[in-house]
Amino acid sequence: MLIPSPLRFEKVSAKKVSDFIREQLEEAIILKELLSEEQLPTERELAEIFNASRITVREALSQLESKGLIEKRVGAKGGTFVLPVTANSHKRTRAEIAQDWEHMLKVFEYRMIVEPEAAFLAAARITADELDLLQHYLDQSIEADCTREWFRALDVKFHLAIAKASGNPLCEAAVRQIRTQINPALDLMPYDNQIRTVNYDVHTEILSALRARDAEKSREIMRHHIGHSADAIYARLVAKG
Template identity: 60%
Template sequence: MESSYFARFKQVTPKRVSDFILEQLEEAIILKEVLPDEQLPPERELATLFKASRLAVREAIAELEQKGLIERRLGAKGGTFVLPLTANTHERTIKQIAENWNETKEMLEYRSIIEPEAARLAAARITPDHLACIRELVEKSSGEDCSRETFRSLDVRFHLEIARASGNSYIENAVRKVRTKINPGLDLMPYNRQIQLASYEMHRILLEALERRDGDRAGKTMSLHVGKTLDALSQFVE
């Protein structure tokens, strides 16, 4: 008698080389590791970096362009450039986010478990270099001239840096995965000076806990911080 477990196996889905290239470039753009208006390397160079054909690179670039993440510019200063994600939020509707809300909600719940633990570990393991980087990100996020796109970039980098400071590659990769999935939804959230300063204050308290190596406070503050994000996005979408 065959085990019923085998019925739960997932079918194999064919994956093209261009899909692997697309995933890496899209993640880098969504996580603000490649900044708006930054030029991507030429196709030939990308093909060398990925050890893939130029055709595969071209297919990935075309998909990024279709998603509104990049644009190709002609002329002497032409090339392929990253577009500001928040500048294109009008192309993504609340309905589109709502259609994938169950998956997004699961990711946010997963985040509420992973990121507080990352903060606790970071408080014990953080290096002076990590602290200096996080401190700079927090300071930059308080300015009155902090635009929506800059704010989103600083926020993502703040959370990723804490994940790195945890010294655990599995936690870091988990946080990267979560942020890649939820950022399109977060980009739709309202932004104003009040929201900016509220986020800055939470980040400042987190930084203080990390500086004091207070793991308990760091974990509790992060839990409160990501919990507010889940509540805000839930009210926005549902």
């Protein structure tokens, strides 16, 4: 009698080089590392960066363009430019978020494990420069002329900076992966002065706990913040639908 093997292997899946390039550029755009209206390098330059052909790069850019993430412009000031993700959030509808909600819940469960522990570690390891950087992000987020797109970018930067301050590159990589998956949902959330104020207040609490080197409090506030974020997304994008 054959005994079921405990080993679980995935079937071989040959990924196209263009998909590999597209995924990296898409992640950079979703994580706001490539900002709205920022011009991408030329096809020739991208081909050199990725060590790929220009045809392959062009295919990757075409996929990003179809998703509404970039736009090719002609003329003297032409080129390929990043579009505001929040301005094109209609391309990922509430129905899609609701349909993927079971997966999104698992992402939030994973986030609830990773980010509070990253904050716990950061409380002991964060540097003065990193604390100043977090404060800089907070100050910008509450300015009157802070746009929706820049507000979302600052939120991502704040959380990624804490993950980096944990001193554990695996935590940082995990938070990048998490934010890449949840940002499309967050980009569908409303934006007004009340949202900005609430976000500023809770981020200030986290930063204060980090400054005080209070690991337990840093972890607890981050856990509460993440739980509230998941509830808000569900109420706005799933329950309403």
